[in-house]
Amino acid sequence: xxxxxxxxxxxxxxxxxxxxxxxxxxxxxxxxxxxxxxxxxxxxxxxxxxxxxxxxxxxxxxxxxxxxxxxxxxxxxxxxxxxxxxxxxxxxxxxxxxxxxxxxxxxxxxxxxxxxxxxxxxxxxxxxxxxxxxxxxxxxxxxxxxxxxxxxxxxxxxxxxxxxxxxxxxxxxxxxxxxxxxxxxxxxxxxxxxxxxxxxxxxxxxxxxxxxxxxxxxxxxxxxxxxxxxxxxxxxxxxxxxxxxxxxxxxxxxxxxxxxxxxxxxxxxxxxxxxxxxxxxxxxxxxxxxxxxxxxxxxxxxxxxxxxxxxxxxxxxxxxxxxxxxxxxxxxxxxxxxxxxxxxxxxxxxxxxxxxxxxxxxxxxxxxxxxxxxxxxxxxxxxxxxxxxxxxxxxxxxxxxxxxxxxxxxxxxxxxxxxxxxxxxxxxxxxxxxxxxxxxxxxxxxxxxxxxxxxxxxxxxxxxxxxxxxxxxxxxxxxxxxxxxxxxxxxxxxxxxxxxxxxxxxxxxxxxxxxxxxxxxxxxxxxxxxxxxxxxxxxxxxxxxxxxxxxxxxxxxxxxxxxxxxxxxxxxxxxxxxxxxxxxxxxxxxxxxxxxxxxxxxxxxxxxxxxxxxxxxxxx
Amino acid sequence: xxxxxxxxxxxxxxxxxxxxxxxxxxxxxxxxxxxxxxxxxxxxxxxxxxxxxxxxxxxxxxxxxxxxxxxxxxxxxxxxxxxxxxxxxxxxxxxxxxxxxxxxxxxxxxxxxxxxxxxxxxxxxxxxxxxxxxxxxxxxxxxxxxxxxxxxxxxxxxxxxxxxxxxxxxxxxxxxxxxxxxxxxxxxxxxxxxxxxxxxxxxxxxxxxxxxxxxxxxxxxxxxxxxxxxxxxxxxxxxxxxxxxxxxxxxxxxxxxxxxxxxxxxxxxxxxxxxxxxxxxxxxxxxxxxxxxxxxxxxxxxxxxxxxxxxxxxxxxxxxxxxxxxxxxxxxxxxxxxxxxxxxxxxxxxxxxxxxxxxxxxx
Numbered sequence: 003x004x005x006x007x008x009x010x011x012x013x014x015x016x017x018x019x020x021x022x023x024x025x026x027x028x029x030x031x032x033x034x035x036x037x038x039x040x041x042x043x044x045x046x047x048x049x050x051x052x053x054x055x056x057x058x059x060x061x062x063x064x065x066x067x068x069x070x071x072x073x074x075x076x077x078x079x080x081x082x083x084x085x086x087x088x089x090x091x092x093x094x095x096x097x098x099x100x101x102x103x104x105x106x107x108x109x110x111x112x113x114x115x116x117x118x119x120x121x122x123x124x125x126x127x128x129x130x131x132x133x134x135x136x137x138x139x140x141x142x143x144x145x146x147x148x149x150x151x152x153x154x155x156x157x158x159x160x161x162x163x164x165x166x167x168x169x170x171x172x173x174x175x176x177x178x179x180x181x182x183x184x185x186x187x188x189x190x191x192x193x194x195x196x197x198x199x200x201x202x203x204x205x206x207x208x209x210x211x212x213x214x215x216x217x218x219x220x221x222x223x224x225x226x227x228x229x230x231x232x233x234x235x236x237x238x239x240x241x242x243x244x245x246x247x248x249x250x251x252x253x254x255x256x257x258x259x260x261x262x263x264x265x266x267x268x269x270x271x272x273x274x275x276x277x278x279x280x281x282x283x284x285x286x287x288x289x290x291x292x293x294x295x296x297x298x299x300x301x302x303x304x305x306x307x308x309x310x311x312x313x314x315x316x317x318x319x320x321x322x323x324x325x326x327x328x329x330x331x332x333x334x335x336x337x338x339x340x341x342x343x344x345x346x347x348x349x350x351x352x353x354x355x356x357x358x359x360x361x362x363x364x365x366x367x368x369x370x371x372x373x374x375x376x377x378x379x380x381x382x383x384x385x386x387x388x389x390x391x392x393x394x395x396x397x398x399x400x401x402x403x404x405x406x407x408x409x410x411x412x413x414x415x416x417x418x419x420x421x422x423x424x425x426x427x428x429x430x431x432x433x434x435x436x437x438x439x440x441x442x443x444x445x446x447x448x449x450x451x452x453x454x455x456x457x458x459x460x461x462x463x464x465x466x467x468x469x470x471x472x473x474x475x476x477x478x479x480x481x482x483x484x485x486x487x488x489x490x491x492x493x494x495x496x497x498x499x500x501x502x503x504x505x506x507x508x509x510x511x512x513x514x515x516x517x518x519x520x521x522x523x524x525x526x527x528x529x530x531x532x533x534x535x536x537x538x539x540x541x542x543x544x545x546x547x548x549x550x551x552x553x554x555x556x557x558x559x560x561x562x563x564x565x566x567x568x569x570x571x572x573x574x575x576x577x578x579x580x581x582x583x584x585x586x587x588x589x590x591x592x593x594x595x596x597x598x599x600x601x602x603x604x605x606x607x608x609x610x611x612x613x614x615x616x617x618x619x620x621x622x
Numbered sequence: 623x624x625x626x627x628x629x630x631x632x633x634x635x636x637x638x639x640x641x642x643x644x645x646x647x648x649x650x651x652x653x654x655x656x657x658x659x660x661x662x663x664x665x666x667x668x669x670x671x672x673x674x675x676x677x678x679x680x681x682x683x684x685x686x687x688x689x690x691x692x693x694x695x696x697x698x699x700x701x702x703x704x705x706x707x708x709x710x711x712x713x714x715x716x717x718x719x720x721x722x723x724x725x726x727x728x729x730x731x732x733x734x735x736x737x738x739x740x741x742x743x744x745x746x747x748x749x750x751x752x753x754x755x756x757x758x759x760x761x762x763x764x765x766x767x768x769x770x771x772x773x774x775x776x777x778x779x780x781x782x783x784x785x786x787x788x789x790x791x792x793x794x795x796x797x798x799x800x801x802x803x804x805x806x807x808x809x810x811x812x813x814x815x816x817x818x819x820x821x822x823x824x825x826x827x828x829x830x831x832x833x834x835x836x837x838x839x840x841x842x843x844x845x846x847x848x849x850x851x852x853x854x855x856x857x858x859x860x861x862x863x864x865x866x867x868x869x870x871x872x873x874x875x876x877x878x879x880x881x882x883x884x885x886x887x888x889x890x891x892x893x894x895x896x897x898x899x900x901x902x903x904x905x906x907x908x909x910x911x912x913x914x915x916x917x918x919x920x921x922x923x924x925x926x927x928x929x930x931x932x933x934x935x936x937x938x939x940x941x942x943x944x945x946x947x948x949x950x951x952x953x954x955x956x957x958x959x960x961x962x963x964x965x966x967x968x969x970x971x972x973x974x975x976x977x978x979x980x981x982x983x984x985x
Contacts (some may be wrong), residue, residue, distance in 0.1 A: 012918065040943045046857055
């Protein structure tokens with residue numbers, strides 16, 4: 003009974019539920035029709051409206067590259083700045099036939115085949131719907147022409163950006179270097195996420211060495227762009243962190259004085275503060291215009307720079323290798339005393355030449371008639387070659403090598419830009435490995451006057467001079483003194499590299515050598531006496547003349563008969579004041595003839611510029 | 623005894639399975655485009671779908687009588703978990719929804735989507751239908767308690783769906799039209815109360831729903847951009863992977879809640895019609911199962927689950943097309959995500975169980 007009742011009940015319930023389900027089904031269909039009609043309304047009736055919106059109202063996120071830090075000189079002059087510039091950029095997805103459009107563009111604006119080649123490569127690497135640059139550095143006329151015809155080129159736009167500019171052009175290129183467009187190799191090397199949107203990267207000099215400081219951190223912005231990819235407005239922005247400014251140790255006035263004093267000759271000049279290694283002047287001539295490299299130098303100009311026999315691309319300060327010549331003599335003298343070979347007063351006889359026992363070859367002194375009895379003071383002030391032949395012979399190459407190494411010869415100076423040469427400080431080992439030959443005693447002799455295999459870079463010579471001026475305190479040359487934050491204007495000093503101290507047996511040796519060098523300039527018969535005339539301050543120096551070609555035994559060096567490129571290099575090292583020096587200088591004038599005649603006057607001009615400043619005079 | 627079909631032996635309803643597989647396939651295809659061709663994401667989603675389908679087939683093996691018996695317990699466990707979540711839950715996207723069970727993270731509100739209709743169907747099928755007033759009142763308590771707990775997390779979308787599921791059972795059970803009207807009036811009166819209990823972001827959503835242009839960069843942004851995506855798609859769509867709106871990455875939540883906008887943009891009105899046909903087919907099959915179920919519990923539960931499924935679809939599409947507020951309800955079986963898919967598939971498993979565990983009278 004109960005079972006029957008339940009069954010009946012079940013039937014009744016099934017009917018009730020079925021009715022409600024059918025009712026629900028009707029509602030479902032009604033609501034689905036509502037959705038359908040809504041979608042119909044949007045996709046068909048309002049289609050054109052929304053298509054316009056879609057095309058004219060695109061929102062995308064773009065990287066905002068940081069603004070590169072500026073580079074200032076010691077005296078606050080801008081050496082590398084960011085100038086507004088215009089480039090032509092394309093969104094490839096919005097153009098049907100790119101080749102045709104480029105052809106059309108070419109009627110208006112110069113687009114080189116190289117531009118197109120680079121552009122087509124860039125397309126492959128770019129993300130969809132992003133700008134690809136077609137041309138850089140549009141001039142104002144080109145911008146105007148394009149703007150007038152802009153409507154003809156949907157998907158192409160002139161974009162304003164910042165372009166690196168070096169106002170001192172060729173005068174500082176070897177120190178500062180330059181930035182150039184990022185290439186694939188750079189991208190592999192750098193943190194890609196931080197370089198999203200960045201177009202340029204430091205390739206040389208300070209721009210390269212301090213890339214991470216100068217670059218900053220990328221930011222992002224959400225922008226609304228229309229169908230042509232043109233930016234309508236910025237919706238959201240996380241600002242990039244701009245790169246930090248660099249404050250160099252270079253003093254533009256001193257730099258300028260040095261360049262002017264070189265008067266267009268090839269050469270290198272380094273001035274540095276022996277107290278901390280600050281490089282005050284960094285001259286390598288000839289230079290070249292770094293601005294040409296920023297957006298890619300054309301091949302022809304580049305080839306002519308490469309082929310030039312003046313070699314403007316070489317950084318003579320850090321890469322130029324020159325025989326140090328007689329500038330090596332003060333160091334040799336010190337090594338001689340230190341090793342107990344000679345006292346300051348010991349004399350050698352100089353008849354104008356020197357021969358090794360059992361050899362016929364005569365090693366000549368620059369003074370044909372000889373210097374007579376010569377002690378170290380006279381040997382330095384008058385630059386007696388014979389004295390140093392004998393001294394070098396007595397020292398032997400091993401002790402010379404060890405002694406000269408202490409002054410940094412044959413090693414990179416560790417200046418804060420890369421690509422430095424370490425010069426050449428010859429030794430027995432070196433000769434065996436490099437040339438497969440034993441060391442000959444004759445080679446030791448000419449080593450004593452800085453000839454033969456010995457090669458040093460101007461920065462090495464400057465560092466060694468500063469070490470001497472410091473009485474053995476070794477400082478590392480540097481070009482960047484501090485960085486400053488653009489936002490907070492907070493300045494941060496870059497700590498100097500740790501100093502070293504060369505220990506010698508008797509501290510008076512320093513005074514002997516430095517006194518002799520002072521008398522090179524201020525003493526009677528000093529080789530640079532002319533440059534010391536009427537100087538209101540005292541300075542010490544040493545002249546040098548480096549032979550470019552060997553001269554046969556019975557030949558005379560006659561300047562007028564020798565082509566310029568084979569003439570001697572003129573060298574001069576100097577520091578001032580003699581006590582507690584504030585500046586040390588190394589000068590090399592290629593094919594400039596004698597050091598006293600060509601190089602020393604340059605030092606005098608620089609020292610006058612530097613030492614006679616009101617602040618220096620009051621300090622002194 | 624009548625020969626059982628293959629489907630009955632395996633407890634699989636093939637028409638339903640066909641519809642589900644079709645939907646999932648479309649979902650993966652759209653996800654590939656919406657995720658900017660992230661094949662790994664599609665792969666992971668496919669794995670989730672397969673796991674969810676396995677769960678569906680496992681659930682389908684359970685006899686409906688067992689499911690009915692578990693209703694009360696599942697409901698009570700769910701309520702306890704919801705309370706736990708309020709105190710110990712993990713916070714994600716400004717809401718406390720997750721319970722960290724060390725092995726996996728669990729959203730108790732998802733369980734309630736199934737256990738609320740199960741509980742109510744279980745309770746109502748006990749006595750003859752339609753239910754009397756006092757029983758209806760108790761059912762309302764069964765609905766309101768979890769809904770309030772979920773709304774407090776706050777998860778308005780899920781609360782709405784749980785409430786709908788419970789209410790659907792009540793409606794199918796034959797609640798009188800007069801009472802229905804009265805409840806509607808009561809709900810309208812309660813609306814201001816609800817307004818004050820809402821979070822700021824929810825209020826903003828409702829306000830911008832009324833006029834999205836008010837705040838085009840903030841809360842109205844979703845709706846405006848999805849309407850543009852749908853409208854610019856046109857009748858035939860822009861083509862797969864060609865949706866500029868989504869590929870310019872400005873359509874928000876395009877692989878989850880707003881995947882329908884991506885679908886519309888790329889496949890147009892034509893695609894929408896096809897998609898709706900598949901949904902309609904699944905719903906029709908679900909209701910067919912409900913009507914042909916042998917027990918009241920099965921009828922009530924099957925129809926409630928099917929109608930809830932439809933409400934999912936409708937709320938999501940209504941939201942994406944700008945007819946309903948943005949409440950965060952995914953498009954079932956198409957949107958990217960794991961938890962909701964497991965719940966949905968388990969629901970389909972229950973449908974299959976109801977349909978395939980039929981008792982045949984032997985003559």
